[in-house]
Amino acid sequence: MPNAGHRRAAIAGLRAIKIAGTGVSLPPKVVKNADLEDVVDTSDAWITERTGIKERRIADPSIATSDLCAEAVRNACADAGVDPSDIDGLIVSTSTTDTLFPSTACWVQRKLGIKGMPALDVSAGCSGFLYGLELATNLIIAGAMRRVAVVGGEVMSKVVNWRDRGTCVLFGDGAGAAIVVPGDGRSGVLASNWGADGNLAPILYQPAGGTQMPATRESVDGGKHTVHMEGNTVFRHAVVAMSTAAVQAMRDAEITADDVSLFVPHQANMRIMEAARERTGVPREKMYSVLHKYGNMSAATIPVALHEARTEGLIRDGDIVVSTAFGTGFTWAACVLRW
Numbered sequence: 592m593p594n595a596g597h598r599r600a601a602i603a604g605l606r607a608i609k610i611a612g613t614g615v616s617l618p619p620k621v622v623k624n625a626d627l628e629d630v631v632d633t634s635d636a637w638i639t640e641r642t643g644i645k646e647r648r649i650a651d652p653s654i655a656t657s658d659l660c661a662e663a664v665r666n667a668c669a670d671a672g673v674d675p676s677d678i679d680g681l682i683v684s685t686s687t688t689d690t691l692f693p694s695t696a697c698w699v700q701r702k703l704g705i706k707g708m709p710a711l712d713v714s715a716g717c718s719g720f721l722y723g724l725e726l727a728t729n730l731i732i733a734g735a736m737r738r739v740a741v742v743g744g745e746v747m748s749k750v751v752n753w754r755d756r757g758t759c760v761l762f763g764d765g766a767g768a769a770i771v772v773p774g775d776g777r778s779g780v781l782a783s784n785w786g787a788d789g790n791l792a793p794i795l796y797q798p799a800g801g802t803q804m805p806a807t808r809e810s811v812d813g814g815k816h817t818v819h820m821e822g823n824t825v826f827r828h829a830v831v832a833m834s835t836a837a838v839q840a841m842r843d844a845e846i847t848a849d850d851v852s853l854f855v856p857h858q859a860n861m862r863i864m865e866a867a868r869e870r871t872g873v874p875r876e877k878m879y880s881v882l883h884k885y886g887n888m889s890a891a892t893i894p895v896a897l898h899e900a901r902t903e904g905l906i907r908d909g910d911i912v913v914s915t916a917f918g919t920g921f922t923w924a925a926c927v928l929r930w
């Protein structure tokens with residue numbers, strides 16, 4: 592949870608960058624809550640009331656995270672009017688990597704047919720896109736890069752336990768990307784902060800498959816390769832961390848709730864989003880949600896929401912957009928952007 596140490600990672604003062612384009616990739620298969628009634632002991636009414644989710648996208652078994660990320664980057668590049676080979680940095684935020692090594696970012700390069708630029712993964716769960724945006728912003732401000740693709744993508748359906756009703760109903764698959772370039776002084780990050788508390792790692796994690804618990808017959812039979820989560824604990828920490836980070840970023844940006852054009856929180860549960868929003872003072876009508884359509888796509892929720900809000904004409908140049916996120920780790924991040 593944000594504490595005194597969290598201050599150290601807070602940056603205020605305009606960092607002039609611009610999001611030159613956005614794009615998404617969403618699998619065509621729609622799975623409605625009612626469809627899950629055949630899978631686990633649940634109901635549309637329970638899922639709707641406790642989470643706000645109505646349906647989610649589920650990828651075909653042949654699809655890996657890099658497929659969704661590559662398509663999202665391609666679409667974001669087209670939106671920005673650049674070719675994927677013109678990007679000089681590729682940051683992929685994901686918890687559902689293609690392989691343990693190499694990085695999913697390298698698989699994305701291969702699928703885009705591009706090479707040369709640094710490509711790396713960010714493992715920060717649902718905070719991953721904002722972590723990636725923070726890295727891209729600072730690389731651009733340092734003059735190290737001029738066109739960075741930041742993509743959050745997940746195939747959560749391949750790591751959830753489809754026998755655990757407490758988790759499988761929450762997640763969905765998808766990817767969203769942004770092309771980040773230097774700004775001309777009008778747009779940019781007004782303030783941000785990010786942090787983590789690894790002491791809480793076992794509250795939400797995938798136990799097996801890494802060096803702590805390599806894959807064995809027992810690990811597979813024991814369901815250790817799927818999401819393990821203490822939902823109530825995550826819920827409580829998420830509300831506090833997301834709202835604290837957002838309030839601090841807004842304070843550092845010297846803006847009030849009245850200045851905010853759109854509040855785009857990580858989309859995990861409508862009750863978490865509402866509670867976080869309320870603590871920031873931003874009115875309900877300024878909160879943007881795609882949760883009902885896509886569920887929790889982890890690192891993909893914020894870039895997908897930003898893209899859809901832009902497409903609907905809800906984000907225009909000069910608008911102030913506040914995003915805040917929380918995820919496995921635990922990690923958190925908030926960002927105040929002038930678009």
Ligand SMILES: CC(C)(COP(=O)(O)OP(=O)(O)OC[C@H]1O[C@@H](n2cnc3c(N)ncnc32)[C@H](O)[C@@H]1OP(=O)(O)O)[C@@H](O)C(=O)NCCC(=O)NCCS
Nearest residue numbers: 633634637641717756757760822823825826859860917918
């Ligand atoms: C998971 C979550 C939706 C559960 O909601 P909740 O209101 O906290 O519900 P509880 O866990 O207290 O469970 C209440 C009851 O519903 C049941 N339940 C859980 N999932 C259910 C489902 N899909 N359908 C029907 N009943 C369900 C529980 O078994 C429990 O039953 P009991 O009272 O008989 O024991 C909620 O805790 C949450 O969203 N947590 C955060 C998860 C998250 O965002 N993770 C990603 C991190 S970004």
